[in-house]
Amino acid sequence: NAGVTQTPKFRILKIGQSMTLQCTQDMNHNYMYWYRQDPGMGLKLIYYSVGAGITDKGEVPNGYNVSRSTTEDFPLRLELAAPSQTSVYFCASKRGQTYSGNTIYFGEGSWLTVV
């Protein structure tokens, strides 16, 4: 049971480069999230999706883009990387609304350094 899988686990980017963080889940979850966690800090919501074709901004969306063409995949695109985007990125998913009592499952994280 793979759960939520993120790739790559580690990446070093140069300022101005672009890249995509991949996230896939095999639990048929409708809801998917991208968070970033700066050192010693909490998680900040970047973007989220409630189903294929539907995405919305979170707390810190600037500098990022997402798409959700399938239920399984929710890639995060970084355009023109900046040092301020150095962080750990977590992808997460849950089956439906919290009314159903479902918890949120997290991936292992992607460590990104922009130099």
Place this chain on the structure above:
Amino acid sequence: ELKVEQNPLFLSMQEGKNYTIYCNYSTTSDRLYWYRQDPGKSLESLFVLLSNGAVKQEGRLMASLDTKARLSTLHITAAVHDLSATYFCAVDALKTSYDKVIFGPGTSLSVIP
């Protein structure tokens, strides 16, 4: 805009002692999560609280939710070293039928022998 606060942010306690971590949030919600994170690791789900007055317990941890006070507590009983970690609460910011989940800043707990 939903804001989530936690108190304290740092907590050092002796083994065997009891303590409570508080989670306050700014808008109406009755859906709250507690997570644990070990250094360099991902987040581990502890509790999901779904209604006013909800109480859940697992081992030495007990969580409760008071939606009228917009407050959740995570109570630690007879702490042991293995509980050393960072604890996060997270709140659903309901927007029509969508669930935007916002996290608190975390409480870094250190249990000292």
